[in-house]
Amino acid sequence: MRSSAFTSGITTASCPKTAFTASIRSRSRSPCISSAPTPIISTLRFRAPMISSSYPQACHCSARPAAELLIAMRRRARKLPFALAIAWLGCYGAPAAAQSLKVPFAALSPNYAPLWIADQAGLFKKHGLDVQLIYISAGSVIVPAILSGQVDIANMSSAPALTAWARGAELSAVGVTSNRLLHVIMTRSSIKKPEELKGKKIGGDRYGSLSDLILRAALRHYNLVPDRDVAVIQTGGLPERLGALKIGAVDGAIITGDTALEAEKLGFHKLIDLSRLPIQYPSSTIIVSRSFLAAKRDTVKRFLRGWIEGIKTAKTDKEYTVSVMQKFLKTSDRSVLDKLFEVYKTVHEKVPTPDPKLMGVALTQLAATVPQTSQLKVEDFTDRSLIAELESEG
Numbered sequence: 001m002r003s004s005a006f007t008s009g010i011t012t013a014s015c016p017k018t019a020f021t022a023s024i025r026s027r028s029r030s031p032c033i034s035s036a037p038t039p040i041i042s043t044l045r046f047r048a049p050m051i052s053s054s055y056p057q058a059c060h061c062s063a064r065p066a067a068e069l070l071i072a073m074r075r076r077a078r079k080l081p082f083a084l085a086i087a088w089l090g091c092y093g094a095p096a097a098a099q100s101l102k103v104p105f106a107a108l109s110p111n112y113a114p115l116w117i118a119d120q121a122g123l124f125k126k127h128g129l130d131v132q133l134i135y136i137s138a139g140s141v142i143v144p145a146i147l148s149g150q151v152d153i154a155n156m157s158s159a160p161a162l163t164a165w166a167r168g169a170e171l172s173a174v175g176v177t178s179n180r181l182l183h184v185i186m187t188r189s190s191i192k193k194p195e196e197l198k199g200k201k202i203g204g205d206r207y208g209s210l211s212d213l214i215l216r217a218a219l220r221h222y223n224l225v226p227d228r229d230v231a232v233i234q235t236g237g238l239p240e241r242l243g244a245l246k247i248g249a250v251d252g253a254i255i256t257g258d259t260a261l262e263a264e265k266l267g268f269h270k271l272i273d274l275s276r277l278p279i280q281y282p283s284s285t286i287i288v289s290r291s292f293l294a295a296k297r298d299t300v301k302r303f304l305r306g307w308i309e310g311i312k313t314a315k316t317d318k319e320y321t322v323s324v325m326q327k328f329l330k331t332s333d334r335s336v337l338d339k340l341f342e343v344y345k346t347v348h349e350k351v352p353t354p355d356p357k358l359m360g361v362a363l364t365q366l367a368a369t370v371p372q373t374s375q376l377k378v379e380d381f382t383d384r385s386l387i388a389e390l391e392s393e394g
Helices: 004-008 017-025 066-078 082-093 110-120 139-147 158-166 210-221 238-246 257-265 290-295 297-316 318-329 334-344 356-368 371-375 385-393
Strands: 010-012 049-051 099-105 129-135 154-156 171-178 184-187 201-204 231-234 252-255 269-273 284-289
Touching: 099 110, 099 297, 110 129, 110 171, 110 257, 110 284, 110 297, 110 318, 110 334, 129 297, 139 154, 139 158, 139 171, 139 284, 154 158, 158 171, 158 210, 158 284, 158 356, 171 290, 171 297, 171 385, 184 257, 201 210, 201 238, 210 231, 210 252, 210 356, 238 252, 238 257, 252 257, 257 269, 257 318, 257 334, 284 290, 284 297, 290 297, 297 318, 297 385, 318 334, 356 371
Parallel strands: 099 129, 099 154, 201 231, 201 252
Antiparallel strands: 010 049, 154 284, 171 284, 184 252, 184 269
16 A cells, blocks of 8 residues: 655555454454565554655655654644544454354254354354354255355264265365264054064155165165165154154154154154164264365364364253253253263263274275275375364363
């Protein structure tokens, strides 16, 4: 913002507050400050000399004592209207705005309580982030949103992201807080054995979601071919699956968390407990695109720090965790909420580092639908370095 008068050693500047704020956010030199050698004296919101030690031979005021010049500047500042003076101070004192992030989560499940807590308790704001949580009921829908840049960081199951990565998507798993599957297949009591599901309809989530993948894996475990022996119906999220089960639109449904407890109260029974089957998928994972991670690594680290603080709260502070789950799960049944807290406090990993071995098992299980998985190294999908850095930083 230099005028033609700069050639004579004197420039004038009019610095809007917005310009100064922008420079603070980017931590770069303010556009209102001359790049000429110091000392430089500038004023804001009004036109005043900006004195540079460059070109002293051309400056008609170079002989004026520095102390006298400073006194003159102070006198002029005293004449400023009060509001203008406040604006001047505001240019220097305005805090940098929090960085906005759009963060989807994939289910109304206690698996995501650490994320909800970090948001509700202001833990992300503490680390300079303005996080907007978005509920998208299937990871298979979240993945293209990540890749297109519509969202920034996602908390979802590993399965859809791992599937997309195996097919060439540039994604990374940077944190995992739950490595256990707590899903169950609930049916009416007349269905006694898994084999009796043949010819029946089972409600699941969207094709390619975690619920869809593990439902199909569970059916194959009992020698039932999905979509041939058993119809897999995409009924939606957890509440929608329970609704379909209640009205008889499906014969069974794969559900978890408080939805499974509610189904039990309604008289449905647990036909298959997936936690007892040799099926493993990290079910609450932090996923980012490689390009976002490369460009904004510090942002991802700050997000993880807030999220990890949310994990600690979810494991130790029962009353606050229950209050947050009550809000997101939309249930006031204290007995259900108490049980969920006791179960999930043991599920959330204290140190949420992605486990390549466990992720490798999940990758192997994808072989039925993604043949090229045998040629891939799961270490290229997981990034353990960010959690390691946070651990070393304390």
